[in-house]
Amino acid sequence: MGFRLEPRISTPAWLNVALSLAAVLAALVLCAGLIALAGANVIGAYAIMFESAFGDVYALTETLVKATPLVLTGLAVAVAFRAKFWNIGAEGQLLAGAVVGCWVGGFPHVPGPIAIALMLIAGAAGGALAALVPALLRVRLKVDDVVSSLLINSIVYYAMMALIEGPWKDRMSGYPNSPPIQDAANFPILMEGTRLHLGVVFAALAVPLVWLLMRRTTLGFAINAVGENAEASAYGGIRVDRVLLTAAAISGGLAGLAGICEVGGIHFQVMGEISTGYGYTGIVIAMLARLNPLGVIPAAVFFAAVMTGAEAMSRATGVPVFLAQVIQGTALITMLVALLFTAYRIRRTGGPAGVRAT
């Protein structure tokens, strides 16, 4: 063919960043076709999306509010995938965290800071437990973690709905919601007149903490080692099963925190729409970040902007709001293709030079 793929020894850092940007750009270009198909002006539609996500201070805070659960689910998936624990269950773990944390947030007569701390702990524990189920099934019974974590998403969702339609239904409102958490447990608002809440700080703190965990601790080293080569790790004295379970618990805990941030900062109760697929978007974010915790922030902000932007763009142009979901799926695929360039470099091979310059 005139070209040949050649394995790369290592990937320079700038290339990782460049490829993520290229993947996002390619996704936006590909999805432009759908905007045109819907009869809208492509540049105009993207301009509205950008404007409504970053145009003024309020828009910016709304994007950060949306990015908060996405940072946490992105980190959750990144930690799990580093260990090659295929956790597709961040969605269910988020819901589990929201339910347990919201229940704790409803305890009366607890002072604010303690109530918030208890909610965080309970939410993380709920998410961790939900993640330990597929991890234990894999370690003990060799059950495929992808399938079990996906099925558990449905189980957790229906269990949550059954609770808020049944015994946990808020008698005051009569709607399928849980009772609200105590006022003292509501996350403080950071900026007057916006919804920017304390959860943003938790998400921002989680990023360097997870980075330190993965890069500077023995556990992080073990998680990476198990993901790279489980057999060699076991040979080297790492207890693979225990590392997998720990990674699962950390991953689920982070997803649970995402749920608690939504309860404590936005909804103040559990309801059916507590998550709009944040767990699945977390997979896209983790991949775009190349499983690097630091990369999760820009990726999460980007998809938060796509989500808030798509709503405004849909109202203004009539392009269906589901464009946001198409962009997510396309970006995951373009990122995956971009990975080819990190593992391989394209080399011209011999033969008549310049003849096949395609």
Next chain:
Amino acid sequence: MSGLLEQLFQVGFLAALIRIATPLMLATLGEMLSERAGVLNLGIEGIMLIGAMAGFCVAYFSGSLWLGVGAAVLAGMVLAALHALLTVSFGLSQHVSGIGVTLLSTGLAFFIYRLVFGQPSQPPSVPPFQTVPIPGLSAIPVIGTAVFNQYILVYVAMLLVPVMAFILTHTPWGLSVRMVGENPHAAESAGVSVAVKRWQAVVIGGGLMGAAGAFLSLAQFNAFTFGVINGRGWVAIALVVFGQWRPWRCAGGALMFAFIDALQLRLQASNLGQHVPYETFLILPFLLTIVAMASVSRNAIAPAALLKPFRKEER
């Protein structure tokens, strides 16, 4: 409770069970074929959804249900081809590619449906497939009415089980598909193109997944709703494991799941359902699917080359 037990053996229950099993059989056989060639297709959930959407839209505007089924099969094949391109030709992660295909297909299905129909207060519907009794056989008491007075797609799905079993074990094509899933290097030295066989298996499997989606929107329900697939694709993947990658066992798994699903539907309508939120019963099929998968996974023997990309120069 005794009333419930009586209901289980009624014609209506059996017929419902067969109907619920049909899309699962189609999807499970499609996934199984793909996996036998060595390619896990996590795009199944989205591919079924896009099949349901494409089938419904084409049937709605053409007035032909069969044209709808054809469109669903085609849509399924196109998205499966994307998965084949990424995983077979490029050798990329089957897990991530599959999730990507599901996210993309889901978004596309919703996007196109909203673009075509807007947000009507009443969801548009089509006159669904009618049941076609098989002369003679449908006269058998109970079984006849339940099994042999069904939609044509039900018969297709039932026939597909022995056909798939025969193809995989008794035809050169089936043997080469199994070969590229078990030992691609041996297949390549025997002159079988690994890439071609994997492409074929993935794309045909995608067609079956699309048909499964069309069954849901054109026979079981007569409309497209956003929750029409509702995890059935993930269940199909679990059923392939439960069925040990064999057509007959996979079909048995689909029937078992359908039994649980039909049962929980009856429970929703029963006295108990008056006091317990219906979502409680919806947990059952998913929970039991995990239990079923856990019961066989320890001894399950997946195709040896499943998840492993194949590049000629690497050994």
